[in-house]
Amino acid sequence: MIEKEEIMERLLIAVPSYTNRYERYIQANYELGEERLIYVDISDFVKHVIECYQRKNTDEFDALFEVIEELHTNGDSFVKEFATVGILESLQNQLLDENIEYIEFEKCLRPESKRWWNHVIDYWNGKTPYIGGPIKEQS
Template sequence: MIVLDMVMNLLIESCPSYKERSEKYMKENYEEGEERLLYLEMSDLAEHIVALYKKEQTDEFDKLFETIELLHTEGNHEVRVLASVGLLEDIQNHILRDEKLTLAAFETYLGTVSLEWWTHLIYFWEGKSDYLGGPVKK
């Protein structure tokens, strides 16, 4: 089972281009021994992922999105929530800031469970469900 302490290492292993940026982020935002704010780190990683896409540098995407799927399928509850509400939602938010990008463009990279949560996020923000993962309103 994947736990929170494992998440960033797994994501960096699957997206090595983020390693240097992550190290810089850590130095700029944390004192030694300080508790990590993983949701903020997810936002930074999401920005990196969308930037890679915009530069058409998607060679790491297969492994990266396999890892995101693994977080959804092998992670404990906290990890699954972080993968959805932390990372996927932040990717969507960064996409929506750019008029040239669409949410659908990223769907081809998502695994089955990740795509399900991706869609749940969209439905929730569009007001089509009352809560994340809830049924679609008729």
């Protein structure tokens, strides 16, 4: 079972091009020993991923999306929720900000991650009362 403390380590193994930037990010945003706020931190990671896409440097994407799938399928409840709300929702929001079509990243998603990607879209489109919730009946 994957736990919260393992998330960034797994992402850094999958996307080693982020390592130096992550170290600078941590130094700029945290005091030594201070608790890290992973829901805030993931935004910079996602920004890096999008910048890689924009530079057509996607050689780490296969490993990245495999890790996201593993977080969804093998994570504890916090990790599973983080994979959806932390990573996928942040990715969708930043793609919108950059005017990049979702399909560019959807094609990289594995089955469980794709399912949760769609749940996020359904929620924001008002089709469901919460992420992963039932589709609302049309009146």
